[in-house]
Amino acid sequence: MSERYEIRVAGSGGQGAILAAIIIGQAAALMEKDLNAVQTQAYGPEARGGASKAEVVLARGEIDYPKATHPDLLVSLTQKASDEYAKDTTKGGIIILDDFFVTEPPKTEAEVFILPIVSKARELGREMVTNMVALGTVARVLEVKSLMRPDSLRKAVLMNVPKGTEELNGEAFDEGYKMMKEKK
Numbered sequence: 001m002s003e004r005y006e007i008r009v010a011g012s013g014g015q016g017a018i019l020a021a022i023i024i025g026q027a028a029a030l031m032e033k034d035l036n037a038v039q040t041q042a043y044g045p046e047a048r049g050g051a052s053k054a055e056v057v058l059a060r061g062e063i064d065y066p067k068a069t070h071p072d073l074l075v076s077l078t079q080k081a082s083d084e085y086a087k088d089t090t091k092g093g094i095i096i097l098d099d100f101f102v103t104e105p106p107k108t109e110a111e112v113f114i115l116p117i118v119s120k121a122r123e124l125g126r127e128m129v130t131n132m133v134a135l136g137t138v139a140r141v142l143e144v145k146s147l148m149r150p151d152s153l154r155k156a157v158l159m160n161v162p163k164g165t166e167e168l169n170g171e172a173f174d175e176g177y178k179m180m181k182e183k184k
Contacts (some may be wrong), residue, residue, distance in 0.1 A: 003059055005147055006068035009134065010053040010085050011077030011101075013043055016131025019160065020075075021054030023135060027156035028058050032148050035059075038066040051080060058147060073141055074110070075134050077117065082106055096137050096180070098130075113137075113183050120175050129172035132157060136176020150177055 007024060009017040018041045025039035041054040055068040070090040076082040077098045086106035089095055093110040100118040115137060121130040135157060142148040154173055161169040 003061065004063065005058045005073075005145065006071040006090075007056045007058070007073045007075075007138065008053060008068050008071040008085055008088075009055075009075045009077075009131075009138075010051075010081035011098075011130075012080070013052045015052065015077050016128070016134075017052045017075075017077065018043065018054040020131040020135050020138070021056050023156045023160050024056045024058075024138065024153065026160070027153045028056070028148060031152035031155060035147065036061070036063055038063045040066050040068075051084075053081065053085065073138065075138060077101060077130065077134065079103060086110070094141055096134070096141075098134075113180070115176075115179050115183070117176065117179075120179065121172060124168065124172055124175065126168060129169055132161075132169045132172035133176035133179070136173040136178070137180040139173070139177050140180035 009020045011017045021039050025037040028035045028037035036059050038057045043052040057063050072090050072093045074089045074095045078101045082102045089110045091109040095110045095112045097114045098117040099114045117133045118130050120133045121127050139150040139153040143150050157173050158166050
């Protein structure tokens with residue numbers, strides 16, 4: 001790992017991008033030895049449907065600047081988010097796109113994965129778990145990069161979801177992980 005690893009999760013309000021980033025940061029800070037995390041977020045004034053992005057910076061040492069400037073990993077759940085943020089992704093980074101809402105992948109020097117994130121959430125019966133499917137894909141990337149164990153991220157998911165939804169959210173996470181594992 002270089003000094004820092006930057007992650008951006010972006011979509012529209014209501015898709016859970018902010019919660020996803022909070023969970024990544026929490027998993028890093030609470031469950032991964034010697035891994036520091038800082039999480040930031042920005043969203044439009046609309047409660048649902050407006051632009052939303054959240055970022056997590058991971059580092060083995062001190063984090064001197066809390067925002068992602070050139071994310072190593074971008075998860076984009078909407079076309080607007082892809083159009084706006086893909087260009088910032090570092091050369092050789094990874095971009096994960098939802099295939100339902102992102103119809104035109106960006107021209108980029110990053111590795112692009114187009115996955116049925118929203119469709120998988122709908123298949124599980126609740127589009128509200130879109131962010132958990134996305135977190136499963138992130139878990140696989142962080143595992144490959146030797147940054148975080150998938151079980152750390154999964155435990156953080158289960159700590160943050162409403163009581164009674166743990167099974168559904170865990171299944172959504174597992175499906176996202178499996179989906180990304182098949183690709184990478």
